[in-house]
Amino acid sequence: MSTHHLLMIEDDTRLAGMVSEYLSQSGFSVTHMTDGESGLAALRDKPADLVILDLMLPDVDGLEVCRRIRAFSGDMARVPVLMLTAKGDPMDRIIGLELGADDYLPKPFEPRELLARIRAVLRRHQTGATPEHKLMRFGALEIDRDARVVTLAGQPADLTSYQFDLLVALAERAGRVLTRDQIMEAVRGRELEAFDRSIDVHMGRIRAAIEEDVKNPKRILTVRGVGYVFAKQQA
Structure with missing residues (x-):
């Protein structure tokens, strides 16, 4: 070992x-x-x-x-x-x-x-457990869970391992609005302080990597007062 x-x-x-x-x-x-x-x-x-x-x-x-x-x-x-x-x-x-x-x-x-x-x-x-759907496609966005690689129109997206897991957690639940607590529970690994902005910071980084227009996101949407939702239908 x-x-x-x-x-x-x-x-x-x-x-x-x-x-x-x-x-x-x-x-x-x-x-x-x-x-x-x-x-x-x-x-x-x-x-x-x-x-x-x-x-x-x-x-x-x-x-x-x-x-x-x-x-x-x-x-x-x-x-x-x-x-x-x-x-x-x-x-x-x-x-x-x-x-x-x-x-x-x-x-x-x-x-x-x-x-x-x-x-x-x-x-x-690391790669972790084998998922049911190893490759997820949403238009030009591809998420390869085995390789832990995200590409947009064939170009690799720059994400940390934690941001990759956050993206996967949202993509697996596409169309479902998740609170910040639900997102953290889905990823696990560490507890965050009650008023920590970490999730919002990471979401901003993910958007910068996978959205064509960060100011007008089409993939990860903010639901004010609730959390985030990963859009099912994407170009």
């Missing part, structure tokens, strides 16, 4: 040492870097299965590091990113999600919660 390789970019060496030891005992291989530039270099040198990225770094901040990771080519651009943020600062979390982070965890945190988040993100990133 292969060991997942994690890259932790964190300038707090004491925290990183404790976390690395805990994750190593849980079966992970961990590489630790103390700043953004060395972290990016390490990722280029040895691809990781997941990046644990601190928001506050001494050289390049975590948001910029996340932006650069998503600007990589091929599989490197799709590596899951779990961002560590300052507690009580929702704007940083929102910006991080907009830049393509898959999840976030506010400091201070329990190592067990970090481990649970890592496992949840990795599960979402």
